[in-house]
Structure formats: structure tokens, C-alpha cells
Amino acid sequence: MASSRAANKFRTAFNYKGYEVARWFPGHMAKGLGKMRRQLKGVDCVIEVHDARIPISGRTPRFQETLSIRPHLLMLNKIDLADLSRKQEIEEKLRQQNVEHLTFASCTSFNDKDVKQIMPKVMDILASSPEFYKGEDDDITLMVIGIPNVGKSSLINAFRRMYLKKGRATPVGKDPGITRSVLTKIRVSDRPSVFLLDTPGVLSPNIPDVETGFKLALVGAIKDHLVGEDFLADYLLFRLNRQENFRYVEHYKMQEPCDHVLKMLGHIAVQMGKSRKIKMDSGTGAVIIHQPNFQAAALQFLRDFRQGALGPAMLD
Numbered sequence: 001m002a003s004s005r006a007a008n009k010f011r012t013a014f015n016y017k018g019y020e021v022a023r024w025f026p027g028h029m030a031k032g033l034g035k036m037r038r039q040l041k042g043v044d045c046v047i048e049v050h051d052a053r054i055p056i057s058g059r060t061p062r063f064q065e066t067l068s069i070r071p072h073l074l075m076l077n078k079i080d081l082a083d084l085s086r087k088q089e090i091e092e093k094l095r096q097q098n099v100e101h102l103t104f105a106s107c108t109s110f111n112d113k114d115v116k117q118i119m120p121k122v123m124d125i126l127a128s129s130p131e132f133y134k135g136e137d138d139d140i141t142l143m144v145i146g147i148p149n150v151g152k153s154s155l156i157n158a159f160r161r162m163y164l165k166k167g168r169a170t171p172v173g174k175d176p177g178i179t180r181s182v183l184t185k186i187r188v189s190d191r192p193s194v195f196l197l198d199t200p201g202v203l204s205p206n207i208p209d210v211e212t213g214f215k216l217a218l219v220g221a222i223k224d225h226l227v228g229e230d231f232l233a234d235y236l237l238f239r240l241n242r243q244e245n246f247r248y249v250e251h252y253k254m255q256e257p258c259d260h261v262l263k264m265l266g267h268i269a270v271q272m273g274k275s276r277k278i279k280m281d282s283g284t285g286a287v288i289i290h291q292p293n294f295q296a297a298a299l300q301f302l303r304d305f306r307q308g309a310l311g312p313a314m315l316d
Contacts, residue, residue, distance in 0.1 A: 010259040014238045016210045019231060033202050042141055043197065045071040045122055049146035049155055051219045052082035052104060055090045056316040058147055058216045060204045070143075071125045073101045075118065077151040080106040083312040090316070101125055107154040115158045119189070139193045141185065148201025149220040156196050159188035215315045220306060224299070233298035234261040236305055239315065247311040251304065268297035 050059055055076050074094065076082075084104070094102055103121055105114035122142065144152045164187065185195035203221065207213045214235045217227040224232060237259070240248060246257045248264075252271060258264045269275065269292035304310050 010241045010257070011238055012242075014211075014235060019210050019214075019227075036143065036145065036199050036202075039143070039197065040070060043070055043143045044140050045073065045126055045142050047118075047122070047142055047144050047155070047196075048072060048074045049077050049144060049150045049152045050074065051147075051150045051221070052076035052079045052084070053219050053313050054215050054315050056093055057212050058203075058221060060147060060202055071101075071129045072099075073103065073118070073121060073125060074099050075155070076102070076104050077107055077155070079104045079114070081306075081308045081312060083314040086314060105155075107151045107158045115155070115162055118155075119159075119163075119192075119194070123192070139195060141195045141197065143197045143199065145199050146201060147203055147216070147221045150201070152201070153198055156186055156188060156198055159194075159196065160186070163189040163194075218302070218305070218315060224302065229295055229298040229302065230261070230265075233265060233301050236301065237261050237264060239313075240310065243314075245311050245313075248301075248304075251309060262294065265294045265297040265301065266292040268300055269293050272296065272300060 048059075087104075091102060101121065103114075103118060105118065107115060122140075126140070144155060146152050185197060188194050188196050201221070203216070207216065213222065213227060214232065216222045217224060217232055218236060218239075237248075240246070241257060241259060248254070249257055252264075252268055254264070254267060258267075272293075274293035274296040275291060305313065
């Protein structure tokens with residue numbers, strides 16, 4: 001209650017003036033998108049993986065052409081990091097966008113309980129699409145698509161871990177842009193015989209608005225420096241306060257919520273023991289002062305959010 005009262009005078013809108021989200025559509029994205037389209041004729045079903053924290057924002061319009069000609073399952077991944085209190089509302093919005101088949105999952109869970117539900121869903125989708133249905137002895141090829149850093153490779157590796165008892169087949173990393181090209185078929189199951197195609201993460205060449213760009217960057221789909229770590233930290237603080245998610249107060253051992261990002265980052269930097277030595281001319285000689293390392297603190301703030309240390313999130 002005290003936290004809510006303290007936040008009554010906080011910002012009710014974020015000032016995007018002067019911010020610009022840079023384009024981030026590297027050559028490997030355009031090249032990968034072309035390969036994806038050419039390989040569609042050999043694909044039975046498309047699994048689109050998206051981050052459950054931004055279930056509406058950031059889905060690439062260029063995928064719509066791909067999705068319209070093959071059976072499609074939308075998998076909202078990373079539910080262990082998402083606040084699903086609005087799950088029903090999200091499902092309704094996606095139905096309005098013609099999403100017929102939807103599932104929620106976390107592919108990093110070692111018990112793979114969510115992944116176990118995906119293959120039966122895919123088989124049901126294919127069975128309800130006679131033109132794509134195959135016999136039990138035929139190979140099934142699935143294409144995994146999505147924006148960067150949503151867990152496409154983690155899904156493939158989870159399938160292999162579950163059905164083949166094998167390790168990683170594709171690289172997994174926290175930075176967007178790990179998968180650079182459409183890979184050859186990766187076997188993920190013997191019975192049924194299923195192969196998956198991993199693909200590079202593809203963003204829209206033109207992000208529709210600055211706020212969408214900030215959301216994409218917060219979940220790691222855009223590299224931090226393209227937006228600015230300090231800007232992202234300020235936006236994250238604003239969103240947490242607006243949702244009355246004050247877990248950062250306890251996490252960073254603060255006395256109360258804060259709406260001034262430099263004040264908060266200074267506190268985090270002191271906690272981390274991160275400071276920068278700055279030489280200043282005092283008029284009588286050089287003086288060394290220690291200034292909090294705001295960038296290191298911003299990166300820690302973003303890292304804690306992305307790892308779930310500040311509580312589950314919903315950015316849409």
C-alpha cells in the first residue's frame with residue numbers, strides 16, 4: 001500500500017520524443033527470409049514461436065504470407081517469465097488476428113512438460129488439414145519461424161532432448177541473431193518421423209512505432225545499443241511502476257519505489273560496487289572523483305528483468 005501511495009505522483013505517460021529505434025534488418029535476415037519461402041513447398045506445418053511477454057507486438061507482417069499457405073501453430077514461449085493474468089484477453093485478440101491454433105510453453109524447462117503438448121497439437125492440426133495429412137510412415141517436416149531471441153532453437157533442442165535423448169543440434173544464445181541461415185533438416189523424433197527446420201530470427205524492416213521497438217528491445221529481440229541501454233532502463237522503470245510491480249524495491253534493497261532512472265541506477269551501481277574514475281580540474285590541480293557506472297547498472301537492471309528476477313511481465 002505504501003508503495004502504491006508513493007507511486008501516485010509518478011509519470012502516467014512515457015516521453016518518446018527524440019527517441020528513434022534504428023532499423024535492424026541485417027543481410028542474413030533478408031537472405032534467410034528468401035530461403036524460408038523457397039523451402040515452404042517441402043514443409044508440412046509452420047510453428048511460429050513468439051515471446052509470451054509481447055504476445056501482440058512484434059509479430060512480423062512478412063510472416064503472414066508464409067503462414068497463409070501452410071498449417072500454422074503459434075507458440076507463445078517463455079511463459080515462466082510472463083504474467084498470464086490476462087491470458088483470456090490475449091487469446092481473444094489473437095483470434096481476431098485469425099490465429100486459429102495457439103499454445104503456451106516454456107522450452108527451457110528441463111521437465112519439458114509444455115513441449116510434450118506441442119507435437120500432439122501439430123498432429124491434430126495436420127489431421128484436420130487433409131491436403132497436408134500424411135500416413136504414419138511418412139516423414140513430417142516442420143518449419144520453426146519467429147523474431148530473434150524468442151526460443152526457436154531452444155524448441156528444437158527440447159524436442160531432441162525429449163524424443164531422441166540427444167543434446168543440442170543448434171546454437172542457443174541470449175543475443176539476437178545467433179541463427180544466421182536456414183539449416184538442413186534436423187531430426188527431432190523417430191516415431192513419428194519428424195524433422196524441423198530452424199530459421200534466422202526475422203524482424204520487420206520497418207518497426208511500426210517507437211514503443212513497439214522498446215518492447216522488442218526489452219525482451220532481447222533487438223540489440224540494446226540500437227535503442228540505448230539508459231533509454232531502455234528508463235522505459236522499463238516506467239512500465240514496472242505503471243503496472244504497480246514494485247519488486248525491484250525489495251530486489252535492490254531500496255526504501256521506496258522510484259521514478260527517476262538515474263537515481264535508481266546510481267543505487268544499483270553502488271550495490272554492485274561499480275564506479276568510474278573521472279579526472280576533473282579543480283582549479284588548483286587535477287582531482288579524481290568516483291561516479292556511479294550508470295551503464296553497468298542499466299545492463300544489470302535489464303538482465304534482472306529478462307531473467308525474471310523482477311517478477312513476471314506483460315508488456316502488451
